[in-house]
Amino acid sequence: MNLETRFEVDGDRAAVRDIVTAAFGQPDEADLVDQLRAGSEPCLMLVAELDGRIAGHICFSPVRVAGAEFGGLAPVAVAPDVQRRGVGSALIRAGLESCLDLGWPAVFLVGDPAYYSRFGFVLAAPLGFGYGEPYFDRHLQVVELREGALQGLAGRVLFSPAFGQTGTG
Ligand SMILES: CC(C)(COP(=O)(O)OP(=O)(O)OC[C@H]1O[C@@H](n2cnc3c(N)ncnc32)[C@H](O)[C@@H]1OP(=O)(O)O)[C@@H](O)C(=O)NCCC(=O)NCCS
Known part of the structure; x- marks a missing residue:
C-alpha cells in the first residue's frame, strides 16, 4: 500500500467531488x-493518493477570532471503500504541517472529539472560544501548532462565510 499526500491541482476536482459526496452520502459538503475554492479567501486543499488513486481530500480555510487569523479544518473525507487505512490521519497530519507553513499557528474545527483528540485537538470552549450555537460550541476544538499561539485570546470563532455560520455570542 502506497499512501501519499499532496496539494490539490485543478485536474483533481471531479474525483474530489465524487469522494466527498460518497463519504458524506450527500452533495452538501462537496458543494x-x-x-470555498471559488471564494476570495486563500484555502488549503490536499488530496491523498492510495496506490496512485485519489482516495481522500482535506480542506482548510481561514477563521478569525479576536482579530487574529487561524486555520479552520473542514471538511475531511475519505472514499468509503478505503476508510480505516490511515488515509484520513495522513491528510490531517500533513494538513496541519502545511497550515503552520501558511502562517496559521493554530487550527479550529467542529467535529467528534473521539476522533480528533489523537491529533492533539482539545475542546475549545473551556479555553474561552465559542462558535455561537450550543451544539457547535460543544464540538468546537482547537490545536496549537505553535506553543502560545492562543495565549490571551478568547471569543467567537468566525468561519468562512461559506459555512453559513449563524447565531451570536
Ligand atoms: C472521518 C474520516 C475522514 C476518517 O478517515 P479514515 O481514513 O477512515 O481514518 P483513519 O484510517 O486515519 O483512522 C481510522 C480511525 O478513526 C476512527 N474514526 C473514524 N471516524 C470517527 C469518528 N467520527 N469518531 C471517532 N472515531 C472515528 C476509526 O474508528 C478508526 O479508529 P481505529 O484506528 O482506532 O480503529 C472518514 O471516516 C470519512 O470520510 N468519514 C465520512 C466523512 C466525515 O465524517 N468526515 C469528518 C467530518 S468533517
Whole structure:
C-alpha cells in the first residue's frame, strides 16, 4: 500500500467531488468545498493518493477570532471503500504541517472529539472560544501548532462565510 499526500491541482476536482459526496452520502459538503475554492479567501486543499488513486481530500480555510487569523479544518473525507487505512490521519497530519507553513499557528474545527483528540485537538470552549450555537460550541476544538499561539485570546470563532455560520455570542 502506497499512501501519499499532496496539494490539490485543478485536474483533481471531479474525483474530489465524487469522494466527498460518497463519504458524506450527500452533495452538501462537496458543494461547500466548491464554494470555498471559488471564494476570495486563500484555502488549503490536499488530496491523498492510495496506490496512485485519489482516495481522500482535506480542506482548510481561514477563521478569525479576536482579530487574529487561524486555520479552520473542514471538511475531511475519505472514499468509503478505503476508510480505516490511515488515509484520513495522513491528510490531517500533513494538513496541519502545511497550515503552520501558511502562517496559521493554530487550527479550529467542529467535529467528534473521539476522533480528533489523537491529533492533539482539545475542546475549545473551556479555553474561552465559542462558535455561537450550543451544539457547535460543544464540538468546537482547537490545536496549537505553535506553543502560545492562543495565549490571551478568547471569543467567537468566525468561519468562512461559506459555512453559513449563524447565531451570536
Ligand atoms: C472521518 C474520516 C475522514 C476518517 O478517515 P479514515 O481514513 O477512515 O481514518 P483513519 O484510517 O486515519 O483512522 C481510522 C480511525 O478513526 C476512527 N474514526 C473514524 N471516524 C470517527 C469518528 N467520527 N469518531 C471517532 N472515531 C472515528 C476509526 O474508528 C478508526 O479508529 P481505529 O484506528 O482506532 O480503529 C472518514 O471516516 C470519512 O470520510 N468519514 C465520512 C466523512 C466525515 O465524517 N468526515 C469528518 C467530518 S468533517
